[in-house]
Amino acid sequence: MELIGGDVSSVELLELCSASSALSIAEPAMDSRAFSTAVEVGIATVVLSTQGLPDIGHGYVGGFLADRNRPVSVHVALIHALRLAELRFPSPDSWAEFAQRIVGARQREHFELKLTVEA
Numbered sequence: 619m620e621l622i623g624g625d626v627s628s629v630e631l632l633e634l635c636s637a638s639s640a641l642s643i644a645e646p647a648m649d650s651r652a653f654s655t656a657v658e659v660g661i662a663t664v665v666l667s668t669q670g671l672p673d674i675g676h677g678y679v680g681g682f683l684a685d686r687n688r689p690v691s692v693h694v695a696l697i698h699a700l701r702l703a704e705l706r707f708p709s710p711d712s713w714a715e716f717a718q719r720i721v722g723a724r725q726r727e728h729f730e731l732k733l734t735v736e737a
Contacts, residue, residue: 622634626652628651628655631651631652631655632655632658632659635652635655635656635658635659635661636659636661638661639661639662639699639700639703640661640662640663640664640696640699640700640703641656641661641662641663641664642663642664642665642666642692642696643656643663643664643665643666644666644667644686645666645667645668645686646665653665656680657678657680657707657709657710658709659706660680660705660706660707660708660709661680661706661707662680662681662682662698662699662700662702662703662705662707663678663680663681663682663699664681664682664683664684664692664695664696664699665681665682665683665684666684666685666686666692667683667684667685667686668685668686668687678707678709678710679707679708679713680702680705680707682695682696682698682699683695684696
């Protein structure tokens with residue numbers, strides 16, 4: 619576990635996320651480099667917030683939300699994040715690409731089946 623209170627360069631942040639099992643971020647801003655880097659790497663991320671859902675992280679399946687005023691909430695989120703440490707999560711953009719591949723494959727199958735039936 620490493621607690622970072624100062625500025626971290628983008629290279630150091632990428633190295634930290636790549637070598638970590640999970641990342642916790644307290645009250646991240648919309649343009650959070652830490653959260654963006656975590657999504658890029660695909661690491662499980664625990665967002666500590668006191669105001670409910672933060673503005674960032676929509677569509678990221680590797681993100682967990684914890685109420686920083688409730689230690690049990692933080693504990694449970696970290697346990698779940700660490701339990702999934704062996705996984706790497708896809709970014710929200712890759713889900714759209716995956717859906718397009720499935721829809722495209724399904725349309726091709728339907729078209730090929732229709733050609734077979736008509737022939």
